[in-house]
Amino acid sequence: MATAKQAADFLKNARDVYILSHVYPDGDTLGSAFALCRMLQKMGKRAKVLCEHTPSPRYAFLQEGILEEDFSPETVVCVDVADESLLGSRLQSRFGGKIHLCIDHHASNVEYAGLNWIDSRAAATAEMIWELLPLLEVQGDPQIAACIFTGITTDTGCFRYSSTTPRTYRIAADLMEQGAKAGEINRAMFDTKTRSLMEIERRATDSMEFFYEDRCAVMAVTLEMIRLSGAGEDDLEGLPAIPRQVEGVLAGVTLREKKPGEFKISVRAQAPLNAAELCAIYGGGGHDTAGGCSLSGSLQQVREKMLEAVGRHFREKGIL
């Protein structure tokens, strides 16, 4: 495992750098990548960001001020990518086994690069990029600050998740002073939803039913609902959080139809429940607060199967 200093020394000597993001890119992988890209460009190096999937237009502002150049890479760096397979098939087949440096905050990182700087105490990979600024002797600026702030705020759910540390807040303060428009970025990331997201949310919420003295909420996301809403994968990823948000709900269950008759189940649980244990009943897994499993059948059948599992888990935990 490498240190920040080793990563910085490597980057100081690097030339013609490709920076790779993970599939279905989020604010942290993109914010980290574009911040690093701009930092390297400010050091007089050629650098560019590559990603398997086109980023959502909401992240377009991260690319502002980046010089677009064509060149072949001499150095390949991954940011926020825990495993090479998360590069996506095209990038993996091109760069797999040839990554020089990996910068990542996932504890699950499998250390696939030549040099692996992994810090699972960081709330976001962007916090690590922040650490690089003085080590690379690059002057911060509003654009770099905006990229790093975006990575941090999106990966902490606007400073809400338990990964948020005092250091996270202090970095946010410094980034504001370097010109990051924190309020504007937070509103763009958290107070704006696409029409299709609004449409799928309202259909999904309409389907919500409550069971076991309202301590379990079950929500359906069917292919029909997705079609009628015009929802894409981006719109669907946040839905499983909704049922658990209702006060008093200990188990929030989302039944997402992947193909006709095939469902991916997402469970969000609150202590003393354990989402991983609950999902293990049907061969799934996860961790304490979030888990998943797969089930076949009609929506009605799948809902009943999950309610059985929830009831059993409630009884095991002494709730019913």
Place this chain on the structure above:
Amino acid sequence: MATAKQAADFLKNARDVYILSHVYPDGDTLGSAFALCRMLQKMGKRAKVLCEHTPSPRYAFLQEGILEEDFSPETVVCVDVADESLLGSRLQSRFGGKIHLCIDHHASNVEYAGLNWIDSRAAATAEMIWELLPLLEVQGDPQIAACIFTGITTDTGCFRYSSTTPRTYRIAADLMEQGAKAGEINRAMFDTKTRSLMEIERRATDSMEFFYEDRCAVMAVTLEMIRLSGAGEDDLEGLPAIPRQVEGVLAGVTLREKKPGEFKISVRAQAPLNAAELCAIYGGGGHDTAGGCSLSGSLQQVREKMLEAVGRHFREKGIL
């Protein structure tokens, strides 16, 4: 206008302190009041918090560790109360004209107390209470930190509003180090909704319609919807933000039925629109981003009147 030092000196010499919150108490007025109450109790003084309305159960944790004592006040302090009328009629008739110290961050504060410490640069009154800690030579503790953190995070919409400054983030970091469970508080304040809020949100969202090339969204909140949802005033206050959250919407209009045939209209606007100007068409007012007015008629009639005003405002701003 008094300084923090003057307010602290006054409090050091004060005895038997009543701390008053504003009507329909929010996280800032309550967090500030209970933090100050605990600080004064730690200084060996008798102190208690009074509020016209019973706080929502979600704020119950703020009172933990407060000693409940019966005594007559020698000193009366208001926190986060811009005007005596905001105390509510009972507290105002009892304490109006007899407030010794007012601590508030509202620029609109009318300086009604003997000593008025007003700081409109503070993102929350709780930021000012934070400033008092060293001045009163009180040792911070997890409970005081939780109260102050709650005030700050609720008044900044989880560090989202433009009132958030680098100082706000730095105070949050310090509060975490003093034991505030930031993640837990943020989730309780922002990731949890009552069943009745969820019910009114889904009914209101179902009513949403889009006009003028989807740049205007109109949502209804009728008495029938409120009744069916079991929603209270607490549940309704956040609804007007919903229509404007949809990407591309410049004017979000919420038509709330107050009595049969009487509507309170809330407008949320994005530049170049101006909510105050738009609402002024029907004798209302507000500021750039949020405004309101009142209209009579059926839901259909009121919707049409508002659409007319929106269309006119769009044309005035060169949008249509």
